Amino acid sequence: MPPSVLTAIIDPREVDSEVHNMDICNRYPLEFYKATLRYANPKEFVGIIERVEDRLESEEKYYGLRFTHNTTDIALGVKESAYKTLESMESKLKHQMELAEKILAVDEHDVAERVINSHFLPDIIGNLRAFSRQEFRCVKCNQKFRRIPLSGKCTRCGGNLTLTVHEGSIMKYLGFSKKLAEKYNVSEYTRQRLKLIELETISLFESELKKQITIDRFFE
Numbered sequence: 001m002p003p004s005v006l007t008a009i010i011d012p013r014e015v016d017s018e019v020h021n022m023d024i025c026n027r028y029p030l031e032f033y034k035a036t037l038r039y040a041n042p043k044e045f046v047g048i049i050e051r052v053e054d055r056l057e058s059e060e061k062y063y064g065l066r067f068t069h070n071t072t073d074i075a076l077g078v079k080e081s082a083y084k085t086l087e088s089m090e091s092k093l094k095h096q097m098e099l100a101e102k103i104l105a106v107d108e109h110d111v112a113e114r115v116i117n118s119h120f121l122p123d124i125i126g127n128l129r130a131f132s133r134q135e136f137r138c139v140k141c142n143q144k145f146r147r148i149p150l151s152g153k154c155t156r157c158g159g160n161l162t163l164t165v166h167e168g169s170i171m172k173y174l175g176f177s178k179k180l181a182e183k184y185n186v187s188e189y190t191r192q193r194l195k196l197i198e199l200e201t202i203s204l205f206e207s208e209l210k211k212q213i214t215i216d217r218f219f220e
């Protein structure tokens, strides 16, 4: 498909403002390195380390943007991220946590907390919601039903009906989240959220009628 919009002239004032923070100096001053030791706020260096933003009002915004390290090829870099080459969510998670543990500047406990809160929990909650509002499908003719017909069979061909959202899609991430919370130092609040969601899934999926128990349970 051809592009629908082409920009012939790029005005740095109109591009994504994130890049306005990119530094354009060829070396950092000593005071910068000293400030890193006391974890200084980067804002302290506004005006000291030149950034794209500092040039937006002048002609120099178009040329002479400097850099600290040379490269032989401006197109060098990762062509396919590990997020795509690793297939299962479990292995993506495993590799991400291994990396977090290796990198000194990264707090792996915080990573675990963020993965649970911003990735797994919303997913589990979304799937729980989808499960309870799901459609049913005929295994023979694929007819969809918003509600199960009273006969319990497909009204078109008499075939058996099945779920379109399965228990597995909800329980899958709950298991990962629980493992993360066990291994890493995750906040009590997050642990409790997981516990509550687990109780909710148990009440949804575990049928009291179908639960099998052995007779000796009555003699304990």
Ligand SMILES: [Zn+2]
Residues within 6 Å of the ligand: 138, 139, 140, 141, 142, 143, 154, 155, 156, 157, 158, 159
């Ligand atoms: Zn059918």
